[in-house]
Amino acid sequence: MMIIKMDDNQKLGENDHRRLGQELDLFVFSDLVGAGLPLFTPRGTVLRDELLRFSEELQAKYGYQKVFIPHITKDELYKRSGHWDKFGEELFLVKSQETKDQMVLKPMNCPHHIQIYASKPRSYRELPIRYMESTVQYRDEKKGELAGLVRVRAISIDDAHVFCTLDQIEQEFTTIMNMIKEMYRVFDMKFRARLSFRDDSDAYIGDAADWEAAQRTIEEVTKKLDLHYDIAEGDAAFYGPKIDIMVTDSLGREWQCATEQLDFVMPKRFGLAYVDSDGSEKTPVMIHKALLGSFERFLSVYLEHTEGRFPLWLAPEQVRIIALKDDANILKMAKDVVKKAKEMGLRAELDDDNETVAKKILAADQMRV
Structure with missing residues (x-):
């Protein structure tokens, strides 16, 4: 295999996405901008726009509505959500010179979407409510862990959150999985499901009974969909179990791309509610979802999967x-x-x-x- 020397420490194979990205004029990195912060050229931006547009159009077909949120927030939001304690070392902190508030570059979007849900009273007739947003989130990853587009500090994501009742969980999870099937069929990529459950450590928040119920629901849905899956104990998000979609590329390697996560914890932390049919107030369930996941990671995988020979609808130059x-x-x-x-x-x-x-x-x- 032909290799080229990119710097003093790396040699890249001819199919490496970093090499292909350079040769096909898709993205660059700059020392002045900083490590883990890719800059997309006009050709690379076509890929970004088309992939995210594809994701948004697919989600809109299934009833998702676009929202837009700012990229900074007061630290109080993440202290309430639990992200401050869990990811404190990965947060980019910004100090307001005007108010002296401690601000944070958002590492994720769910607490913001929660605020949109919480902005007015909700009825069971409105549920499920489905928000989607193609946006960028930021994490101060350790420099030694950064690798091309696979792991970056500015993460583009086709993020979405569903607020629903307990009775709607199975249908929403099934719908999301059908969306995932539809998307990866277009990309001609096979996948399996990895059920990421909690272990016995204290790394998780929330009631153990809720966790057990959530994990049981996820496994039942996976079985009904007849998906090949395995269980990874200890890989759950800190607020709930999830289904990670492990995509196989043309070289037989597996990558985690899409994800759907069940969350009983965050709605309770923020006091979310809806009025049920009997007039009582209940707490909704929250589902976190991404179809592509990190756009940068997906592009690195798909670039190597196709060797840069994209389908016509996606090609930067048709x-x-x-x-x-x-x-x-x-x-x-x-x-x-x-x-x-x-x-x-x-x-x-x-x-x-x-x-x-x-x-x-x-x-x-x-x-x-």
Whole structure:
């Protein structure tokens, strides 16, 4: 296998996403910006936009509504949610010069979405309520653990949260799993389910009985869907059990991408409620969901899975028009074709360099056009 030396400590195989990202002009890193903070070029931004658009359109089909939240918050939000105690060392802290409040760059989005739910009284008739948001969250990962796009400090995610009743859990989990199946069928990637449950340690919050009920529900849903799965004790989120989707790439490696998590804890911590059909006040259940998961991690996996040969709908450059010779009439005709292609919504470019046709075809192939 051909390898190239990227720096003093790394040698990358020709199929490594860091090498492909450089050769296909998708993303770069800058020492001035900082480690773990990728910068996406115009071509890479097409991938980001198209993948997140695909996710959003799929979710909208299943009743999810877009919301938007700020990227900073007062530390009180995460102290209430439990993230401050659990992830304190991974938080980026920002001090307000105006109010002197301790602010935090958001490491996740669920506490914010909870505030939208809690902004007004809710009825059982409204449930389930499904929020989605393609956004960026930030974690101060240790520098030695950063690796290309696999682990970064600015994480793009197609995040979503469902607020529902106990009776709606099975249907919502089933719907989410059907969405996951639909998405990864498009990507031509196989997957299995990993049920991430708690162990006997004190790393988790919430009532043990709620945990047992949640884990039992998740396993029952997985069995009904006839999914191949295994159980990983000790891998649960601190607030609840989850189903992690382990995707297999073309090299036979497994990666955790999509996830759906059941949460009885957070709604209680924030005092969430809805009025049930009998007039009583009850606490909703919360489901955390991401289809792609970290966009950066997914792109690293999919880039290596496809060797950069993306399907047409996703390709940064869908059409390249090659001018056969340096002739004014031919160039005008070629430019007209490019213009019409763009008007049709295609991502088209013109190669009018003074090179042979063979070299132009080779250049297009090298860029996976």
